[in-house]
Every structure is written in C-alpha cells, then in structure tokens.
Amino acid sequence: MADTYKLGDLVWAKMKGFSPWPGKIIPARDNVKKPSKKHCHFIYFFGSENYAWIESANMKPYFQYKGRLMNANKTSTFKEAVDCIEKYIGENNILVPDLKEDTNDTNHEEKSITPPKERKIKGTPKRRPNSDASNVGSSGSAKRLKTESIKLKDSSLTISPTSHNSKARVSALLNRPVHIERPETPPLDVGSVSQTLKDKKIEPSGLKFGFLGLGIIGSGIVKNLLNSGHSVMVWNRSSEKCGDFVNAGAKEMMTPSDVIAAADITFSCVSDPQVAKNMVFGNCGVLQEISADKGYVEMTGIDADTSQDIAEAISSRGGRYLEAQVQGSKVQAEEGTLVILAAGDRSLFDDCQSCFQAMGKNSFYLGEVGNASKMNLVLQVMAGVTLAGLAEGMALADRAGLQQKDVMEIMELTSLACPLMIEKGKAIIEGGFPTHLPLQHMQKDLRLGMLMGDTLELPLPLTAATNEVFKHAKRLGYGEHDVSSVYIRTRF
Structure with missing residues (x-):
C-alpha cells in the first residue's frame, strides 16, 4: 500500500x-x-x-x-x-x-x-x-x-x-512524567454524619475523651466521635486544623499534657513511632499528667518494641495502656468502617467500646501489648507487596500496549478482585493520586515489618524488594501522595 x-x-x-x-x-x-x-x-x-x-x-x-x-x-x-x-x-x-x-x-x-x-x-x-x-x-x-x-x-x-x-x-x-503535584485534600465536612454511623445507633460513653493528632485518619475518627455524641478534647501540632472540630463541639487544648489532664481516656494517632514517643516523653507530653485514673490508647502505626516502651512508661505512672492499630484509610476513617486491632489493658478496651463502635466496623482484642502492632505489620506487609504487584502489572500492561481500563475490567471478574486492588487500580488509571493513605506511611510499615522479621530471624525477600520500590517512589517526591503513586516508580 x-x-x-x-x-x-x-x-x-x-x-x-x-x-x-x-x-x-x-x-x-x-x-x-x-x-x-x-x-x-x-x-x-x-x-x-x-x-x-x-x-x-x-x-x-x-x-x-x-x-x-x-x-x-x-x-x-x-x-x-x-x-x-x-x-x-x-x-x-x-x-x-x-x-x-x-x-x-x-x-x-x-x-x-x-x-x-x-x-x-x-x-x-x-x-x-x-x-x-x-x-x-x-x-x-x-x-x-x-x-x-x-x-x-x-x-x-x-x-x-x-x-x-x-x-x-x-x-x-x-517518557517519564514531571513530578505530579499532590491534589489538595478536600476539606472534611465535620458536621456530616455517614449513613453507616446513623445505622449503628451508638450510645456514647459518659467519659471524657482526648485525641492527639488530626491527620488523615485522626480527622475522620474525631469526626465520628463527635457525631456519635462523645465528649472530645483535641490537640494538633498545627492548631488551624482544630477549628472545624471546635465548631462541631470539640474543645481545643494547648498541649498534649493538657489533654491528658482533662480527659479520662486519650487517643493518639500521629505519623510514626518516633513522633509517638515524642508525644509521650517530650516536653508538655503525656507522662506529665498521666495517673492511675487515666487511660492512654496508642493508634499510631508502630512496632511492638515502641509500643512496649510506651506501655511501661504509662504503667510506671499507674495509668492504663492499650495499643489500638487501625486497618483502613481516609474513606474508612470518615465513614466509621475501620478495623481496630487492640492489645493491652482489657478494662481499657472495654471502656473504649462505644468509641470503637463509632470508629470502625469491628474491633479485636489480641492479648498482651505488642500483639496488635505485630498483627498490623503482618497485614501491612501483605498489602504493600500486593500494591507493588498491582503497580508492576499495570505498568507492564501499559508498556505492552494494553488498555489499563481493560485490565481492571477483566480483573474485577476474577479471584484477584478485592476493594484494595480495585480502588488503587482506578487511582493509577486516573493518575492524580489524591491521598487516602500516604505512601510514606506504607513504606514505614514495610520497614518495620522487615525489622520484625530480623528479630524473628525470618527472611522476607519480597518485603525487602517491595520496600526498595516504595523507598524510591518516596525519594522521587511521592511520599505524601497516595500509596497508589508507587506506580510512578514501577512504570518509569
């Protein structure tokens, strides 16, 4: 022709x-x-x-x-x-x-x-x-x-x-793209009540609750605590995040120790183990006001050793300690459908039941301190390796000239279909990566999972390789993007 x-x-x-x-x-x-x-x-x-x-x-x-x-x-x-x-x-x-x-x-x-x-x-x-x-x-x-x-x-x-x-x-x-700017996170409508929360018909506890940290997960949790009728006092490193919650009925406190002093039970949900320890041991921290009539619940994604250090410090002052790790991301936190993995003081777990009902769809008590952190890291390792596999598969399809939307449509009809794969696959196709779970948090959990494997002398070669992929994506500037932005590293 x-x-x-x-x-x-x-x-x-x-x-x-x-x-x-x-x-x-x-x-x-x-x-x-x-x-x-x-x-x-x-x-x-x-x-x-x-x-x-x-x-x-x-x-x-x-x-x-x-x-x-x-x-x-x-x-x-x-x-x-x-x-x-x-x-x-x-x-x-x-x-x-x-x-x-x-x-x-x-x-x-x-x-x-x-x-x-x-x-x-x-x-x-x-x-x-x-x-x-x-x-x-x-x-x-x-x-x-x-x-x-x-x-x-x-x-x-x-x-x-x-x-x-x-x-x-x-x-x-x-054909590597220039850095993709992270989409702005839409403001949280603190006053909106999800249908899921309405259907739970929660009877709020009469205790006073404190909450340290209003990040992506923490904001959704506090929203549901307030909308279920709980009395909540809040603190955040950047106080401007507290405004909407104060308007919805929360009380803002000046320091973490002020929250401990005013609340019966205080939850903490911050970015990583080091920040969690600073919250407890630092100036104006938790230990200054903890006492026998106080409870402290650590919801930050941490390792078992860090959790044990915090537990010993709280117990030495007579306080009760519970680790309560969460499975889920932004959407689940806002809708009140998180899965909560708890370990530590059983009486504190029981006292938090109305709060856990507002936060999630299930809560599990796993025994002594450290078990919940270990369980959370096991699940995060599985999720991280799965996401890396999804990203590599989507990159392979694109490089082979296949339509990624066709890949997703077919995958949804197979045994591979699950909410994680579907949600993150769609995010990869759309290419904006609005943050539901920050990539740097997943990389942190993979690193902690590897440390747990080292302690138990268990080789984790897939986890190690996946961690390197996430580290590279983080170095490329995608740490604060959604975890699905690991695709950028696998594709290019």
Missing part, C-alpha cells in the same frame, strides 16, 4: 510500548541511518522534544484522530505535548481541516487515509549540529533521541533547556 504521508505532516505516532504521541514529520539528518523497513518517517515528538523513526503503519493524521486520541493518555507529559502541538498550530496559522473521524479503526495498522492537504507548516524543528543521532537503529525499532534546544521557525515558540519543558526531557527515553 502506498505511503501517503509527507514532510511537514502533523501526526499521531506510536512507538512500541507507548501511547500514540503528537508529532511532526521532519527531514532526517545525513548522519542518521534509516531503518531497513519501507515507509518509515523521521518524527519530532512535541513536548518531550525527541526524535524517532516510525513506520507509516504506526502513524495517524493528527487532525483526523485528535478527538479520539488526545484523551487516551492522562499523564501530565502527554497533556503538555498536546498543549505544545496546539500552540504550534495556532502560532503558525495552520488550517484545521473539516474531517470526520474514522471511528471503526481500532488499531494502528496502515490504511489508505490521505492526510489533509490544506495544512501548511512553515517551520521544521531541527537538532543542533553537535547532537548525536547515531544511536537510531537500522533494525526498525524506533528509539527516541534527546535534543538540547529546539526552535520552530516562523514561530515565537522557542524551547530551551531552561524552559518548563526541560524536566520532561531528562528521562525522555522512558
């Missing part, structure tokens, strides 16, 4: 393992070896500013397939590429043909579609003379080539290493 493309045409060009990408056919440099296959064109890719030899069979006219293909990829780099080509079209006054899309074509096989003849492109992006294009293979497998600076003639659009596109060029061979 005859090749209908020519120099200057704007196209959608598809490399193996990548989504169709907006580009332009340009002349190849003399020192660039052309592949042996027929009907190949040298393509300049907008946004990433790279080059590759692409067969005509893997190209589509830009305007004719714009409506269908411009929404096929949701990554920030792809959107940037579309913005670049649209800006180029506008600044060069390229005529947009009035064409109907061929909606019956579902693959990238070559068809006798003549690209619109009325488009005229005045400029051609060129490489600097000293750019090395010698690594374009003659085997027909296209490889993108990096360029340092590109200027489109007869256009005011100049792209230089200092422009906003420079980040996109750093990892061009893998």
Whole structure:
C-alpha cells in the first residue's frame, strides 16, 4: 500500500510500548541511518522534544484522530505535548481541516487515509549540529533521541533547556512524567454524619475523651466521635486544623499534657513511632499528667518494641495502656468502617467500646501489648507487596500496549478482585493520586515489618524488594501522595 504521508505532516505516532504521541514529520539528518523497513518517517515528538523513526503503519493524521486520541493518555507529559502541538498550530496559522473521524479503526495498522492537504507548516524543528543521532537503529525499532534546544521557525515558540519543558526531557527515553503535584485534600465536612454511623445507633460513653493528632485518619475518627455524641478534647501540632472540630463541639487544648489532664481516656494517632514517643516523653507530653485514673490508647502505626516502651512508661505512672492499630484509610476513617486491632489493658478496651463502635466496623482484642502492632505489620506487609504487584502489572500492561481500563475490567471478574486492588487500580488509571493513605506511611510499615522479621530471624525477600520500590517512589517526591503513586516508580 502506498505511503501517503509527507514532510511537514502533523501526526499521531506510536512507538512500541507507548501511547500514540503528537508529532511532526521532519527531514532526517545525513548522519542518521534509516531503518531497513519501507515507509518509515523521521518524527519530532512535541513536548518531550525527541526524535524517532516510525513506520507509516504506526502513524495517524493528527487532525483526523485528535478527538479520539488526545484523551487516551492522562499523564501530565502527554497533556503538555498536546498543549505544545496546539500552540504550534495556532502560532503558525495552520488550517484545521473539516474531517470526520474514522471511528471503526481500532488499531494502528496502515490504511489508505490521505492526510489533509490544506495544512501548511512553515517551520521544521531541527537538532543542533553537535547532537548525536547515531544511536537510531537500522533494525526498525524506533528509539527516541534527546535534543538540547529546539526552535520552530516562523514561530515565537522557542524551547530551551531552561524552559518548563526541560524536566520532561531528562528521562525522555522512558517518557517519564514531571513530578505530579499532590491534589489538595478536600476539606472534611465535620458536621456530616455517614449513613453507616446513623445505622449503628451508638450510645456514647459518659467519659471524657482526648485525641492527639488530626491527620488523615485522626480527622475522620474525631469526626465520628463527635457525631456519635462523645465528649472530645483535641490537640494538633498545627492548631488551624482544630477549628472545624471546635465548631462541631470539640474543645481545643494547648498541649498534649493538657489533654491528658482533662480527659479520662486519650487517643493518639500521629505519623510514626518516633513522633509517638515524642508525644509521650517530650516536653508538655503525656507522662506529665498521666495517673492511675487515666487511660492512654496508642493508634499510631508502630512496632511492638515502641509500643512496649510506651506501655511501661504509662504503667510506671499507674495509668492504663492499650495499643489500638487501625486497618483502613481516609474513606474508612470518615465513614466509621475501620478495623481496630487492640492489645493491652482489657478494662481499657472495654471502656473504649462505644468509641470503637463509632470508629470502625469491628474491633479485636489480641492479648498482651505488642500483639496488635505485630498483627498490623503482618497485614501491612501483605498489602504493600500486593500494591507493588498491582503497580508492576499495570505498568507492564501499559508498556505492552494494553488498555489499563481493560485490565481492571477483566480483573474485577476474577479471584484477584478485592476493594484494595480495585480502588488503587482506578487511582493509577486516573493518575492524580489524591491521598487516602500516604505512601510514606506504607513504606514505614514495610520497614518495620522487615525489622520484625530480623528479630524473628525470618527472611522476607519480597518485603525487602517491595520496600526498595516504595523507598524510591518516596525519594522521587511521592511520599505524601497516595500509596497508589508507587506506580510512578514501577512504570518509569
């Protein structure tokens, strides 16, 4: 079949393992070896500013397939590429043909579609003379080539290493996106009562409760404690988070020790074991006011040793201690459907029952201090390895040219289907990663799980490998994103 493309045409060009990408056919440099296959064109890719030899069979006219293909990829780099080509079209006054899309074509096989003849492109992006294009293979497998600076003639659009596109060029061979900004967490409507909480018909305890830490999980828990009629005093390191809870009936205290002094039972839910210990042993901390008539419940994700240290300190002052680890994330905390794993003082567990009913759908008493922390880490290790497997599978599907939405649709019909896989799979497809469970918290739990394995002399090779994947994603800047953003590391 005859090749209908020519120099200057704007196209959608598809490399193996990548989504169709907006580009332009340009002349190849003399020192660039052309592949042996027929009907190949040298393509300049907008946004990433790279080059590759692409067969005509893997190209589509830009305007004719714009409506269908411009929404096929949701990554920030792809959107940037579309913005670049649209800006180029506008600044060069390229005529947009009035064409109907061929909606019956579902693959990238070559068809006798003549690209619109009325488009005229005045400029051609060129490489600097000293750019090395010698690594374009003659085997027909296209490889993108990096360029340092590109200027489109007869256009005011100049792209230089200092422009906003420079980040996109750093990892061009893998089409690595620039850092995805973490979506802002919508404000919590403290006054809204979930149907789940209404159905529980909880009779609140007459005791006074304190709560230290109003993070993602803590905020949802306190919301349900207030809406179920409990008396709650709150403290948070950044006091501005307390405002909505005060308006809903909570009382804000100045220090953690003030909360302990005013409350009968105080819950703590902070970011990690070190912060949990600082809350207890630090200035104006828990130990200053703990006494025989006080109870302290540690809900922070910690290891058994840290929990034991806190328990001994509380007990030495006559207080009661309970560790109450939670399974669930933002949605479960706000709806009151967490799973609570408790260990320690049994009488304190009983006194907290109305609170646990407001927080979750089940609470388990697991015996002596440390058991709940161990159980939580076991479950977190399983969840972390599962999420890494999901992320790698979705990355593999994308690189293989499969539609991720098809992967999810089929997976939901198999024994792999579970709320975690479905929820995080959808987050990967959407690509925004709004925080329900911070990635850095999962990495912390994987690290603690490995330490527990070391103590028990149990090899955990899968956990160790998964921890490295999460550590790298955290280093890339995704620590405060949702745990599903581990996909960024596995994909790129």
